Amino acid sequence: MHYRYHDSPIGPLLLAGDDSGLKLLHMDAAQPWELDAAWQPAQKQLDEAFRQLDRYFQGRLKRFELRLAPRGTAFQQTVWQALQGIPYGQTTSYSELAERIGNPKSVRAVGTANGANPIAIVIPCHRVIGRDGSLTGYAGGLERKALLLKLEGVKLLPEQDQLLLI
Missing domain, CATH: 3.30.160 (Double Stranded RNA Binding Domain)
Structure with missing residues (x-):
């Protein structure tokens, strides 16, 4: 390695x-x-x-073209693959992601797999937010999550924009 x-x-x-x-x-x-x-x-x-x-x-790349080899369970791999399908500049909720993988009752497990993503940014776990639009948790911190979403042109709620001032 x-x-x-x-x-x-x-x-x-x-x-x-x-x-x-x-x-x-x-x-x-x-x-x-x-x-x-x-x-x-x-x-x-x-x-x-x-x-x-x-x-x-720099805002010049919207989709990574890299060979990825994250280690994880079959369920984690399924979630991480689904994360890669969230387009640049868009967000989805944990419940929508659970539905997308065909397991709508697995919202908590999806959240856990999302948090275990070993290749942050490239596998865009920052694009997953709460159903109510809240940023929820992020292994890199909510400030970084807000910065990444803002970089991609996602409109943040006023209280989320405050994270960028810290």
Whole structure:
């Protein structure tokens, strides 16, 4: 597994992947990242991921074209695949996502799988909001979620816009 850090408008990012594809994208967190001792610093292996992320943050990329290899259960994989179907600049609710995967009673499980997404931003878990329009939780913090949605042109509620002033 190769890894590399990258600065972004939402703070430092850690990406890791191998020949099968990108396996994780972590945002700056309160706890330092623990790297597996077998991981090696990337040379050019993650260049394309960083190019696409930079273009995304510049507003010039609306859909990532990367080989992804997130690790998770079959249910998580189903949810993460459905997340990739949410168009840029649009949002959906947890209940709509549960319906989309054909399991409308699995709203909580969908929320848990959404929160376990190992490749944030690229697999756009930030596009899932509460049925009432609330931002709900986000592993990267609600401020980052608001910034990502605003970047994509999503109209935020006034109280959500306040998150951007912090």
